[in-house]
Every structure is written in structure tokens, then in C-alpha cells.
Amino acid sequence: MITNINKIKSLIDRDQKRKIPLVLLLMAIGAILETLSVSILVPMVSIIMDIESVQKNKVYLAADALFHMNSPQFFVQILFFTIAGVFISKNFLLYIQISYQSRFASDVRQRIQNKLYEDCIYKPYEFYLGTNTGDILRNIYVDSMGVYNSLLSIMNVLMEGVVSIALVITVLIINPFISLVCIGIIAVITIIIYIFIKPKMQRIGKIYSELSGNINQWILQSTDNIKEIKVMQRENFFVSRFRKQSKIYNDASCKNQVISNIPRLLIEAGTISGIIVMLGISYVGGAELSGIIPQLSAFAVAAVRLLPSINRLNTALNAVLFNETSVDHVIDALSYIGRNPDCLGIHSTDVGMPELARLHKGIFIRNVSYSYPDADQNVFNDISLDIKKGESIGLIGESGAGKTTFVNLVLGLLNSAKGNVLWDDTKINGRNQMYHLNIGYIPQQISLLDDTIEANIVFGAEKIDSEQIERAIKQSQLGEFISSLPKGINTEVGDRGVRLSGGQRQRIGIARALYMNPDFIVLDEATSALDSKTETELMKSINSLRGDKTMIIIAHRLSTLDSCDRIYKLDNGVLRLER
Incomplete structure (x- = not known):
């Protein structure tokens, strides 16, 4: 338990840690009120059983001397109203405590969720080459909820x-003998639960956490490939695989619910039986009924509050064990930034280019070799290439030759590459992210936000410059299409641009790449998925930028690269001049 508390503590920031004393204070006040509400019931029941004894009660005598009550019945009425007030006040204060406690845990979860997403966005590109997208979704949603549940459970x-x-x-204090017997019963049951249930809850929690990532991944794969699924009629395959994952996932959830209730059933049965048996033995042994009833009432009230309390205690302990894997996942994910400070690059998306990032001479690749993590051989070996400012370089090669990997290298996304990629005289191999602001990238498949055309062009820029939008639209030859739309640039494109044609999506991608007015543009087979007519029109837009922009254009067809100053072919890890 101490280990789990320390894990959660490591996830709470300094400001949130300052709130912990208030949380503990409210919890202590709640505990005092709960105890007080049980303690005052014993004298109340005793008074009901023997109202004449009130006249001898010290509290009554003091109140009568001070307020001249002159009537035990009036004192009893005041006492009952006071007790009712105590219970009402207790539950109101408990409401405040629960609200503050829940808000505290919710704030912790929100911060962790934000940090996980931030960590995900700022991780270097190479991280995603071997990462399951479903695990990322699990970390941000399921595991952060696991931390939230674990924190609430610990509290x-x-x-x-x-x-x-x-x-x-x-x-x-009321009855030591019966109390000790009940404590003994609860202790034995708790030890049995701890020995047999703890490892099972940890194992189930691990399965639950891992399967949530698998289910997320399967859903993403299904939606990403929905067209192929429909055309090839593979619905049954995907449904059966999902059902298999879902069954294991929900079986783990079901087992958690069942096992979590076992302690409650055992403790309740053992404790209540123990109290009844011991009180029965006391009565048979000659104890007065008038003496047993107040104790029985107190035990009943205590049991009403104590047994649920013990049950919640066991449930909370089980929840901490069940969510331990999620807590470990979050700790590991958040520790990535500490291990990799370079992933915290430039966060600003303001319009405007730092002068330092401007390209003055060109991009120079010097003796670069690269292999993917855990790969046995290099994708390319000892490549060198000079790209002078204003030049257009074409790149061809068979599928799998490493063209996209070469582009990733030039974009400065591969940290582990050997050799140097120089922006003028500055090395940019995945480290100096300032230069990314001056690179326009147009991939083969343009991924659009479910938002307006304008939002997809500016792509998260904090300051929107209408002049730069107009320039980008003009350079990408998108103006005629936008003018034909009733809402113009404010037209919604739909999920992943489903309402647009392939050519329209590509033009928006070009406009996005040109919005920041970069000096260097990379087109990674940006026209290969288009028909010949649309490709020709798009290449006119791109070729209009020659001389003004430095470009690398990857394509399968040599005809696409006719306007390039030089064309290279990447073959078996070697870069050769083709033209």
C-alpha cells in the first residue's frame, strides 16, 4: 500500500500537494462526526428505556439550573432535536468533504491526462515507428482514469x-468482549482476503489495462480500413476478432466486480453473526434485557456505519491493486520527457518565421547512414547530397527503397541517423526544431481535420494571417474551388475530408504547407494517388514555385519530375544521379 501511495504521490504536482492537508483535515473531521453520531445514540436509547433516570443525569441538572426547564420530557425533546441536528450537520459536512475530495482527484486526473497528451504530441517522430496507437489511447483515457480511481481509492x-x-x-468502550470477538473475525477474514485476492486483482488489472489498448487499436484499424473491409467483405473477420478481444476485456471487468464484493459478503456475514451470537450468550447467561438493548442499539448503529466502512475499505484496497498497472503505465509514459528533454521543442505556432530559420545557402547531407530501431541492416549507407537554395531535386526508386525514410531524414525527424544534415551551416538532425517552421511537407495522403477549410490550412496556428491564407490559396490554385462553395473558406470538410475529392484534399495540403511561406518544401509522392489530369494540374501549381522555393519531389513516374533540376535514384541504400 505504501508503494502505491508513493507512486500516486510522484504523479501529483507541487500545487496539488499543497491541497492534501486540507483533504486530510476534512477526512479527520468526517471521521470525528461519524464517531460522534454513533456515540450519542447509546445515552439516547438508555433515556428511552428509563426516562425517570433523566432527573439524575448531570447534563440535565446543569441544563435545568441554567435554563429552568422543570421538565425531563422537555429536555428529552431538545436532546432528540439536537441529535437530529448533529446527523444533518454531519452529512452536510461529509457532502463538502466528498465534493472537495472528488474535485481534488479530478484535477489530478485532468493534469495527468493533459500531460499524457502533451507528452504524446512532443515525443520525437522515431517513437511512433514502433508504437501501438491503441496503447497511446489507453494511456490518455483508460490509464489516466485508473490513476483517478486509484487516488480516490487511496483517499x-x-x-x-x-x-x-x-x-x-x-x-x-460499550462492550469490550463482543468488540474483540468481532475484531478477531474481521482480522482473520481480511488476512485471508489479502493472501488470496491481492495477486488475483493485480493479474486481472493487468489484463484489463492491456486489453483496453488492444481494443482501441482494433477499432482504429477497422475505421481506417473500412473501404477495404466493405469491398472485400471482411466484416465477419473484423467482428470476430473484436468479439474475442472484447470478451477477454469484459471478463476481466466482470471478475473485478465479483471479487470486489467477496470481502463485503464475508465480513458482513461473519461480524453480524458474531454480534448476535455473543449477545445471545450474554442474555442466556443472565444479563438484564434493559442493559442489553442499549448496547444492541449502539452495536446495530455502529454496524450500519462500520460494516459499510470496512466494506468500502476492502473495495478501495482492491481498486488500488486493480489499477496498479495503469498507474505504472502513466509513470512510465510521463517519465519519457525526463529521459528525452529534446522532445520538448518549439511550442509556438505563431505566424512569422525567425530569421535564424531562413534558408540562405542550401541543405547539405553529409555521409548519412540510417537503420530503423532493432533493424539488422541500414536503409541507406553513407549518402551525401547538396541541395542549393532554389533548386528542385527529384527522387525516384522502387517501393521499399527508402525514399520516405530519406525524406524523414531531410525533415530532421530521425535523431539516431549517423552523419550530418546541415541547414546552411547548422546541424538539424532531429534536434533543432526551429528549422521545422521553415519546412513545408506534403505527404501522399493528406490527413484533414474535421473542421473548416481555413482551419485545415492554418492547422493550429494561434495567429491567423488572412494575407498569408490568400497567398497560400493562390499558390495552391485552390481559389476557384473555394469560390464555388456557399460558405467559402468556412466550409466544413467532414471527417478526414470525406466531402472532398482527392485533388481537392491535396490542394488543401499544399496550401497548408505553403501557409507559413517556407523556404524548403518536400513532396512525398504527393500526386501518386491522383489521376493524370489532376496530377498535371497540381504539378503546375508546384512548378510555379520553382526558383522561389527549394524542393525535393518524390515520385514514381519520371514525367512528374520533368521540371526538376536534378533527379536521383535511391537503390539498395545508394543514391545515384539519374539525370
Whole structure:
């Protein structure tokens, strides 16, 4: 338990840690009120059983001397109203405590969720080459919820633990013998639960966490390939695979619910049976009924509060064990930034280009070799290439020759490449992210936001410059299409641009790449998925930028590269001049 608390503590920031004393104070006040509400019931029941004894009560005598009550019945009425007020006040304060406690845990979860997403966005590109997208979704949503549940559970353990101890002390004072018997029963049951249930809950929690990532991944794969699924009639295959993953996932959830309730059933049965048997033995042994009833009432009230408290305590402990894997996942994910400070690059998306990032001479690749993580051989070896400012370089090669990897290298996305990629005289191999602001990238498949055309062009820029939007639209020859739309640039494109044609999506991608007015543009087979007519029109837009922009254009067809100053072929890891 201490280990779990320390794990959660490492995820809470300094400001949130300052709130912990108030949380603990509210929990302590709640425990005191819970104990008080049980303690005052014993004298109340005693008074009901023997109202004449009130006249001898010290509290009554003091109140009568001070307020001249002159009537035990009036004092009893005031006492009952006071007790009712105590219960109402107790539950109101408990509401405040629960609200603050839940808000505290929710704030922690929000911060962790934000950090996980931030960590995901700022991780270097190479991280995604071997990462399951479903695991990323699991970290951000499921595992952050696991931390939230674990934190609430730990606070409930502390709260219910204090309440249980206070109530146990109360019933020990009322009847030590019966209380000790009940404590013994609960202790034995708790030890059995800890020995047999703890490892099972940890194992189930691990399965649950891992399967949530698999299910997310399967859903993403299904939606990404929905057209192929429909055409090839593979619905049954995807449904059966999903059902298999879902069954294991929900079986783990079901087992968690069942096992979490076992402690409650055992403790409730053992404790209530123990109290009844011991009180029965006391009565048979000659104890007065008038003496047993107040104790029985107190035990009943204590049991009403204590047993649920102990049950919640066990449930919370099980929840901490169940969510331990999620907590470990979050700790590991958040520790990535600490291990890789370079992934925290330039966060600004303001319009405007730092002068330092402008291209003055060209891009120079010097003796570069690269292999993917855990790969046995290099994608290319000892490549060198000079691209002078204003030049257009074409690149061809068979599928799998490493063209896209070469582009990733030139874009400065591969940290582990050997050799140097120089922007003028500055090395940019995945480190100096300032230069990314001056690179326009147009991939083969343009991924559009489910937003307006304008939002897809500026792509998250904090300051929107209408002049730069107009320039980008003109250079990408998107103006005629936008003018034909009733809402113009504010037209919604739909999920992944489903309402647009392939050529329209590519033009928006070109406009996005040109919005920041970069000096260097990379086209990674940007026209290969288009028909000849659309490709010709798009290449006119691109060729109009010759001389003004430095470009690398990757294509399968040599005709696409007719306007390039030089054409290279990448073959078996070697770069050769083709023309």
C-alpha cells in the first residue's frame, strides 16, 4: 500500500500537494462526526428505556439550573432535536468533504491526462515507428482514469480507515468482549482476503489495462480500413476478432466486480453473526434485557456505519491493486520527457518565421547512414547530397527503397541517423526544431481535420494571417474551388475530408504547407494517388514555385519530375544521379 501511495504521490504536482492537508483535515473531521453520531445514540436509547433516570443525569441538572426547564420530557425533546441536528450537520459536512475530495482527484486526473497528451504530441517522430496507437489511447483515457480511481481509492482507504478505527474504539468502550470477538473475525477474514485476492486483482488489472489498448487499436484499424473491409467483405473477420478481444476485456471487468464484493459478503456475514451470537450468550447467561438493548442499539448503529466502512475499505484496497498497472503505465509514459528533454521543442505556432530559420545557402547531407530501431541492416549507407537554395531535386526508386525514410531524414525527424544534415551551416538532425517552421511537407495522403477549410490550412496556428491564407490559396490554385462553395473558406470538410475529392484534399495540403511561406518544401509522392489530369494540374501549381522555393519531389513516374533540376535514384541504400 505504501508503494502505491508513493507512486500516486510522484504523479501529483507541487500545487496539488499543497491541497492534501486540507483533504486530510476534512477526512479527520468526517471521521470525528461519524464517531460522534454513533456515540450519542447509546445515552439516547438508555433515556428511552428509563426516562425517570433523566432527573439524575448531570447534563440535565446543569441544563435545568441554567435554563429552568422543570421538565425531563422537555429536555428529552431538545436532546432528540439536537441529535437530529448533529446527523444533518454531519452529512452536510461529509457532502463538502466528498465534493472537495472528488474535485481534488479530478484535477489530478485532468493534469495527468493533459500531460499524457502533451507528452504524446512532443515525443520525437522515431517513437511512433514502433508504437501501438491503441496503447497511446489507453494511456490518455483508460490509464489516466485508473490513476483517478486509484487516488480516490487511496483517499477512501485513509478516510474509512480512520472512521473504522474510531468506531471500533467506540464499540470497545460499550462492550469490550463482543468488540474483540468481532475484531478477531474481521482480522482473520481480511488476512485471508489479502493472501488470496491481492495477486488475483493485480493479474486481472493487468489484463484489463492491456486489453483496453488492444481494443482501441482494433477499432482504429477497422475505421481506417473500412473501404477495404466493405469491398472485400471482411466484416465477419473484423467482428470476430473484436468479439474475442472484447470478451477477454469484459471478463476481466466482470471478475473485478465479483471479487470486489467477496470481502463485503464475508465480513458482513461473519461480524453480524458474531454480534448476535455473543449477545445471545450474554442474555442466556443472565444479563438484564434493559442493559442489553442499549448496547444492541449502539452495536446495530455502529454496524450500519462500520460494516459499510470496512466494506468500502476492502473495495478501495482492491481498486488500488486493480489499477496498479495503469498507474505504472502513466509513470512510465510521463517519465519519457525526463529521459528525452529534446522532445520538448518549439511550442509556438505563431505566424512569422525567425530569421535564424531562413534558408540562405542550401541543405547539405553529409555521409548519412540510417537503420530503423532493432533493424539488422541500414536503409541507406553513407549518402551525401547538396541541395542549393532554389533548386528542385527529384527522387525516384522502387517501393521499399527508402525514399520516405530519406525524406524523414531531410525533415530532421530521425535523431539516431549517423552523419550530418546541415541547414546552411547548422546541424538539424532531429534536434533543432526551429528549422521545422521553415519546412513545408506534403505527404501522399493528406490527413484533414474535421473542421473548416481555413482551419485545415492554418492547422493550429494561434495567429491567423488572412494575407498569408490568400497567398497560400493562390499558390495552391485552390481559389476557384473555394469560390464555388456557399460558405467559402468556412466550409466544413467532414471527417478526414470525406466531402472532398482527392485533388481537392491535396490542394488543401499544399496550401497548408505553403501557409507559413517556407523556404524548403518536400513532396512525398504527393500526386501518386491522383489521376493524370489532376496530377498535371497540381504539378503546375508546384512548378510555379520553382526558383522561389527549394524542393525535393518524390515520385514514381519520371514525367512528374520533368521540371526538376536534378533527379536521383535511391537503390539498395545508394543514391545515384539519374539525370
